[in-house]
Amino acid sequence: MWDQEIRQMASSHAIMASGVFMATVVPAVLVPGFSVYGTHLLWLYSVAGAVAVVNITLFWLLGVSSPTKKHTITYKVSRLVRSCLYLLLSCLFFHTVVILYGAPLLETALETFSLAVLLTSLTTLRCVCVLGPNVQAWIRVFSRHGAMSVWDTSLQMVVGCSVVGAWLGAFPIPLDWDRPWQVWPVSCSLGAVIGYLTGLVAAPAWIHWHRKHLTYKIK
């Protein structure tokens, strides 16, 4: 029944994954001295930017987002402003959470904030693209049995995987191996990106596997 939708999702996820890949490879060719560890923040922003651009274009083209009833300019502008506001708030939220987890308050504020930006681009941005700036819808999707379409399910999985990836990425930090990837926030951002990629692969696969059992309530 959703074969076409699943195929659509798989291909769009492939594009997103290649976006991350390109964001790592292209600067390596263009910028001298670029490396994931050495110039970590550059890599981080390039990935975040790439993910943002690819997500926005893809979801705009696909038109997954809930159809808007009104088409006035003011409504669209207010939606855009609200989206930006939510993204900013989400950056601040992630920043606070990371500090609560024990990141130094002031010394590494830039690194911490960059990680928050990356996490926002991997998670909140997708929420905004799929669900629009609608907090009620976000809460619905992330509560139990809240998914209403395959896109909701994939959103749950990708967001979950990214966050869990970042969470797991924090574990090697206390080890005294003195490796370049143990520098804050390298392991966490690597974990988040790896989790994101895993989510991109896992979501269509899981939905395909479980398509017989999945039932969504019709809106």
Added chain:
Amino acid sequence: MRVRSSVFACFCLVLEVLGIALFLRGFFPVPIKSSFSSKSKLSDLPPEPFTGSSLNSSKVPDPLFKRVVIVLIDALREDFVFGPNGRMYMPYIRHLVERGSTHSFVAKARPPTVTMPRIKALTTGSIPGFIDVVMNLNSPALLEDNLIWQAKTAGKRMVFYGDDTWVKLFPKHFMEYDGTTSFFVSDYTEVDNNVTRHLDSTLKRDDWDILILHYLGLDHIGHISGPHSSLIQPKLMEMDDILKKIHGSLILKEAEGALPYLLVLCGDHGMSETGSHGGSSEHEVNTPLVLISPAFKKKVGMEKPSTVEQVDLTPTLALGLGLPISQNSVGRLIQPVVEEASLRDQLRFLHLNGHQLSYLLKDSMPAYEKEEGYEQFRVAEKSHGNWVKLVVEGNTSEVLTNMGKKVFKQYLEALRAMSAALSKQLGKYDMYSMVVGMVLVFQLLLLLLLAMPEALSSASEVDLPVSSALLSLPFYLLCLLLSSVHVLVCTSAESSCYFCSLSWGLVFGAVALSSALLCILVSMAARRRAKPPGKSPSHGGVSGGWSLSELDILLLVGTAGHTLSLSASSFVEEEHQVWYFLLNTLCLVVFQDVCRKYFRERRANIGRLEDEDYLLPSNEGDAVASPLADLGVTDAGSERWLALATPPLTLACCRLLRSLNQTGVQWAHLPDLGHWLNSLEHKMVLSLFAALSLALIYFLVQRRCSWVSKIALALGLLGVYSYRAAVGNVVFPWQHGGGNMSKGTVEARFVYVFVLGILFTGSKDLLRSQVITADARLKSRGLWEIYSGVVLLVALLFRAHNLPVLCCCLLVQTLMAQFIWKKLHYDAAQTTIMHYWFGQTFFYFQGNSNSIATVDISVGFVGLESYVEAPAFFLTALSTYAGPLLWAAHLVCYLSSEKRSSVAVGHGCYCLALLRSVPAAAYVVLVTALRYHLFIWSVFSPKLLYESMHTLLTAAICLFFTTMEQSRSSSRP
């Protein structure tokens, strides 16, 4: 046999403690001691080797020094003397090191770098076992062969001033002594003045041969404010002046023709970057050793001091004073000290040292003849004999000198090899005892795990097939088999095992227990297999059925992950990070649950919720009857916001507490709030903080107490503040002239009276609720009173800057209990796991770590005039484990509060036992597997002690749980 799950859990945990105790006995090797009970005697000394018939001079070489002064500065770090700041800190000594007739070395102290084992090492030359740390405070007289005993036997007159550990170790050895206690850690001037005040008169006199001074002030400064504090320099300059004075008077006294003096400056251990000690970091291990004597050559400039072992000082001093080397010494002669003597004497010294080492080797190692060092020593001894023969014959050629040098090299080589072999011998484990202990622990863990569905069922009872197991044939066969294995092992093993030395009755008890457990396990497993897994799982959670909520997944993954993380030394060192991380995640997941509940509910009220099947049990009934009323909250709307605010508030509290005490190893040196508060200029802030915390503690605890306890609590908390003021931690508004510091004994005893009073009232209520009236309300009040008594005691024991930890602990408990655990209907298992996690985290918030150094032994003296073992141990354990204890106590109060179902206490007790058994059992195996790891002594062993202690404590808590449940069931006719 059906037993209640709490009794079952208790039984398992108590047996597990016994298993762990057996394991510990096998794991911590007893230090090598030669089997001779006698001590080395002058007459036992071997003659000088001589090839040929007669002329065996058994004469001991003459002593090199007449008088020895040993100045031991506690916690003197190597870089305080030899480092770039040395010139500023100790100008006189530094000048001597560079230009005087001295020898300087970096002496490596073996971990544990704690004072008493170090003193033992310095005097006996052996390396004390790790377990000596535990006995650090309680120092009985040293019975082993040691330098001080040898000196006394040889008629040397000794004078001692300083740390009274020495006086306890060597009673009646000193002609004159004055011991100072290191009990008052915040005092760093008086302890040293007590030593120095005797100095002038003693230096004037001539009636002593050995003078030992042990200064404690530097160590105390380290504990208070670390190695970079501004107090360090004046203290070291004071020490430098004292050394200058001693040196000057020694020079004056020196008579022409007589033997020279020797002045020794050494440290027992260093101090880490945080100022503590006990571990094995470079700064804790490296201590300076400066030997000053006119017998040495003058130095011409600063040389890099070479490295020796701390125990090397013992044979050096013994030979220098013409005494026999103590039997168990593993040290070797510091060769530069004797380099001015004739070659023949030097060889003789090396021979004596080698002879003693070879004897120890022979005695402690069955295969000693295959040891490289032993063979080398035999060869060297033979060529030494030949050389002496040539010398006696009057040969004085160049060849002879070269040959002598060769013998000399051979000896040095042999000494090095033998000393290394002996040190390695220390790492020998009693594997049999370890395996028996491990098997026992594992059987019990499996039993706990297999019984999980029954123990967590609504009946909360476990059916143990005891009688069928005891009457079965396999049980008797197993008993027989295990007994024969025991006999086989004990007769074949060449090294002694502790388990073999136990009496037959005990051994047979253990064998029967183990076989019975095995039979029970097998029959339970068979029963489980036969029964279809129809019952709902333990961690069914709120949604029921097999599906796990995020919270359940986190709790399971977290527990498993933490257990796994113990296998890496870094994670053991930084275990607090793991707990902080897990607790944060827990709070976030709880936050998500709360959000979900309240926001979904709002949607439901608006009427847009489609799936009615997912509705949490409504809380209308709760909102009215809940104890919110006493916080002044009755409105459902504000209650929701409070519930929503609780997890973020908890997170904020945790973030704050985490920066209060930096702990662990890697980041322990970072500045933290605790140090900031403890510095002198912030005393006012600390006082305000402490007063505020005490007020808040009163506000949080008094709610459910009777009015008598309320008054007692208030007075007790006032007493706590005045105790802190008396000790000088905080300022007291009506105190003028803050100079007079007392021990605060009176104030502390005042608080003890109230603690006992509150505990008594609580137990009286409990007993009444149990015996006379079956009143649940009375019982819950009694429990709460006992809890508040414990809180008051902990408030007294905690350092002033740690009072916010206690305060936050109570705050989080109150908020979580009222808004989260009750409202979200978490079951007993989930609540217990959360309590356990919180308890672990608060253990580290207090500033504890997995190293022995962070145990605050000074609390053992609160309210006591002198060291008394039992209360000191009890108080230290209580204050160290205050976090886990308070959370467990809160768990009892919470689970047995009126509205809970009656099985909740049983479930809680079982979960607590399981939660403790899993890491303990895993850790026992891990330590066995890693017993040759580089960090086994510095990282893994202290953690093993912590784990065992924690298990013991949990067993006690579970016993308390059981009695609570018992009274409940008996009160229910």
